[in-house]
Amino acid sequence: MANPNDRTPHVPGQRQESPAVDGQALGFPEAPPVPSLDKEPWPEALRKWWDAAWNDGGFLHGRWEDLRRAPELGWHGMANWVKTALGLAGICAVLILLDGATDVLADTLHRLLTAAPRVQVGADTSSGVFAVIDQPIRTYIAAHSAALPISASTVYTVWQLVGIFGLVGGFFRSSGARLTWTAWGAASIVMVWDAAPDEGRTIATGLAVLAWTAASAFALRGLSLRPAIFTHIHNAAPAFEPHIHLPAPAASGADDAPDNVHPLQKR
Structure with a gap:
């Protein structure tokens, strides 16, 4: 749409350039910035991650605290991943010992059976x-x-x-x-x-x-020939029903009213 105040003469065959329009002035959102193609070197990124992991609240700092507090917390209080690691280590140790003990037992049994005829x-x-x-x-x-x-x-x-x-x-x-x-x-x-x-x-x-x-x-240690006798004594509770008897209040002015009844006095 041509500007009515524009007095520039139009030359036939020549392309007329439109004036530049500001997108923010027309209400359009600002375009996001183009990301830089230069990435951070991986040694620097690794160093930053290492420093952040050992800070308070970091991943490695938290795991170190779990290991440090494991002896004082005991088996029930230590972290679950520490229990899992200890359990796997114990299973591996038992398997290694069984692997070595199997050969020893097989060799011992072979020698025993071989020496039996002698x-x-x-x-x-x-x-x-x-x-x-x-x-x-x-x-x-x-x-x-x-x-x-x-x-x-x-x-x-x-x-x-x-x-x-x-x-x-x-x-x-x-x-x-x-x-x-x-x-x-x-x-x-x-x-x-x-x-x-x-x-x-x-x-x-x-x-x-x-x-x-x-x-x-x-x-047969700990085995006793005495029969086990279990005595169970059951005493039934006596039937007792508590009752509270209150004397009837005497009429006002009566001569036989008890003299040990006094009204409460506020201090």
Whole structure:
């Protein structure tokens, strides 16, 4: 639209330039600034982030405070991420120990089974008081394991391992281990009675019973033969209903009115 006050003559064939118009004067919003193409170097940005993270309220400062206060707060008060880290570390340590212990146990078991056939059964390989119990058990195992697919020496080794399991497991109050210890002791006493010489059978069996009873002090510790008696005394509460009796007020002017009733006085 041409300005009526413009007196500039119009030349045919020449492009007429329109005057510049201010966008803010017409009410249009200001255009956003064009972002700079020059980015901040990453070492500088990393240094700023590191400084901000170690300030009060920063990420790394908060994690350090969690670690510093963990010993005084205890397991229930420390941060959850500290508990998770400790739990994972403990699991990794157990796995490493189990990995090493598996090889050791496998090697020990292999040596035990390999050495079992070299154990002499039925011979006088023990001496002293222990021989009174051990030799009849060896003789019984040698006489009754001929038809088994394993040797008598292996049976004797298994018998020893079962006794150790019952003794150690019973010490830690395992019910299954205590039952195993009881059955192992009864079987051992029966073997001593059957294979001991006729002249000393009673003495050998008595010593076996005494030895098994003495060892039971460790395997059956804390076990009492006294029956548990629970006494429950229930006393019913007496039927009692409180009642408050107030004397009826006497009529004014009566001669028999009590003289111990006084009105409250305000101070």
